[in-house]
Amino acid sequence: MLKKERQAYILHQVNLHNKVLSSHLSEQMGVSEDTIRRDLAELAKEGKMLKVHGGGLSNSFHQGAVAQDVYAIEEKRIIAMKAVELIRDGMFVLTTGGTTILQLARMLPPELRATFVTVSLPAASEYANHPNIEVIVIGDKLSKNSKITVGGEAIAKIKDIRADLCFIGVNAIDVQAGLTDNDWEVVQVKKTMVATAKKVVAMCISEKVNTAEHLKVCNVEDIDILITELQPKSKKLQPYSSKGIKIL
Amino acid sequence: MLKKERQAYILHQVNLHNKVLSSHLSEQMGVSEDTIRRDLAELAKEGKMLKVHGGGLSNSFHQGAVAQDVYAIEEKRIIAMKAVELIRDGMFVLTTGGTTILQLARMLPPELRATFVTVSLPAASEYANHPNIEVIVIGDKLSKNSKITVGGEAIAKIKDIRADLCFIGVNAIDVQAGLTDNDWEVVQVKKTMVATAKKVVAMCISEKVNTAEHLKVCNVEDIDILITELQPKSKKLQPYSSKGIKIL
DNA sequence: GCGTTTTATGCAGAAATCTGCATGAAATTG
């Protein structure tokens, strides 16, 4: 990994999370903390960020900030962290959109080599920031509010892909009602993904567990792994566990 | 292997992967690292890429990463303003990516009803903000630095569309050399667009008029309308005008 | 065609850069 590359990644992380830890970065890209520290020092000297004891901070603290208000960001970050663990080098990964998926995209370790296939424009853009990830965009009509592509073409293309892993951003999940959503076309796409992927991972903040929307994507049994920000043995998740779903 | 050939290949690799290693390139085309280094130095001096210790990086690291400040934004705004005039209700409009196109996207009047087809993720996101525009995304592999989709699938899809209007963001244009660019795959996409659209509109800041890159998209005669920020009767544009191209 | 000039390429040795480690100093925490 080149020096500039490393620094670009660090900068990206800083601007994203407003904070980075030397220790964390060191581990993430497999270089010594000394190197990280030198990188931080350099970036700070160029005024790109602020160096502090133990890591670095975004300039926005110091200057004018634009607070990115993602709902329940901490929970989603926890979920994304768990999800990243499932991805191995060489995998084909299929993903929907949504803020949880976006967190996942941001937490992918830079040395990971994999192919990400997605219908989500924001997710695709985020994946593109990673040096070793190949990104495939599924095209079709763009659903304006969710910024994902939907329609027959998209569905046909998804069917052509046998993904190793499929991450679904969940809108509502319930033991009886299954996985549900509220946009007809989005549901069609999710349905196809669930049907074709080898392993389906649902990512869902606990707040949405045991809720339901009007349109059904699939049964809970069709999901292989459920990730929430809660402890796997949490009471709220027992019903899903006993349905044979692996909880993370 | 000729020098120009080598450099074109290097540029292609850089634009594709965002990164090249001197050692890798040297081995790949069987020349010494010295030669590669000299090539990189040359390309960097021309501003086509960024040279760093151990290899080279795409310009996007240096520029597009954090800097929101679009180069020559005022010129591009003028160009976009002229371009908007060409679009009528009900049209199918095909567009590439690039900052000029993005300006166009932002200036579309809200009451315009049209279908926009694009390979550019940022452009698609921008189009999606408009209430009456239907957006079709062409899918395929994502070219990381240009954030547009490229490849056989994308080209095949473009061929299926008979667009009324095609807006091309121009990298370099010259009476002799025609419309040229520097990324092999991007060129393939642009070529297809020019070939299939009913009317081709090239958008180009005057700075890029009478410059050329290595890879040809099409002849100037293949363009129907050329838009720059200059007055249509400007001297610099006369050669194009006399080739039968309409100047705006 | 032939000699000259220019250009391109590879090589060798010196210089510069990058990175990890060790040491002691400084900062942080409880």
Add this chain to the structure above:
DNA sequence: CAATTTCATGCAGATTTCTGCATAAAACGC
């Protein structure tokens, strides 16, 4: 204040780069 963590510095090994030079190829003038 003591323990822990983080930092700065210098240094060493590895890699990369630079420089000048030799050779070969191409372009040019005549």
